[in-house]
Amino acid sequence: MAETIVVKLENVWKIYKLGKIDLTALKGVSLDITQGSFVSIMGPSGSGKSTLLNMIGCLDVPTKGKVILKGRNIFELSEDQLSQLRGRTVGFVFQEFNLLPHLDALENVMLPMVFQGEALEKRKKRANMLLTSVGLEKRINHQPAELSGGERQRVAIARAFANDPEMVIADEPTGNLDSSTGEKIMDVLKHFHQKEKKTVIVVTHDPHIAHYSEEIFNIKDGQIITNHQAKAKVLWNK
Numbered sequence: 001m002a003e004t005i006v007v008k009l010e011n012v013w014k015i016y017k018l019g020k021i022d023l024t025a026l027k028g029v030s031l032d033i034t035q036g037s038f039v040s041i042m043g044p045s046g047s048g049k050s051t052l053l054n055m056i057g058c059l060d061v062p063t064k065g066k067v068i069l070k071g072r073n074i075f076e077l078s079e080d081q082l083s084q085l086r087g088r089t090v091g092f093v094f095q096e097f098n099l100l101p102h103l104d105a106l107e108n109v110m111l112p113m114v115f116q117g118e119a120l121e122k123r124k125k126r127a128n129m130l131l132t133s134v135g136l137e138k139r140i141n142h143q144p145a146e147l148s149g150g151e152r153q154r155v156a157i158a159r160a161f162a163n164d165p166e167m168v169i170a171d172e173p174t175g176n177l178d179s180s181t182g183e184k185i186m187d188v189l190k191h192f193h194q195k196e197k198k199t200v201i202v203v204t205h206d207p208h209i210a211h212y213s214e215e216i217f218n219i220k221d222g223q224i225i226t227n228h229q230a231k232a233k234v235l236w237n238k
Contacts, residue, residue: 012065040210043219091160093170130158150181
């Protein structure tokens, strides 16, 4: 059976105009993200990995080349069409958590479902289920300031899966956490990958974190220089 491609990049270039200077962040990058894969993107600061993340997540459009999400060229979609498609297909986890401080954990997880027009009871039920799945069933009414860094990141992961997306992109998800808490966060992501069959993409500079994945793309100076199979850590086997 042929693998289903969620996102496809074809000869993608991204050039930023800085006054009279052109800054080339990506140089002819081509790659496929297949359904159910667990991929890491590694590279030093300034390598282009954040720009690549924005392309894979369809947060930006290329200067040249194609980004195809669910078989649709994002360049041909209106902003509203792209927003709706992205909202259903892609979830995001950020290093800084990006939780709204005046909302409790349950409300933060419910928020993406509001933009997809889900009914209140369905939003509450799914948010409760997701927070329970990340071990926060007793913290659902706590605001971010009342949670530890690891708990906040688990809320952020639950929020990323709120709309049941096919793919979740985690940008340095352990960057603000100690190593022990970081491993717990990766265990949670691995759980969603293995049990829910979700596509997970982790952007990291940490080789230890990258080896939770099945495939690692190394990027340098805006180009994929290597990609190889990782000896993925197998978790949640019980």
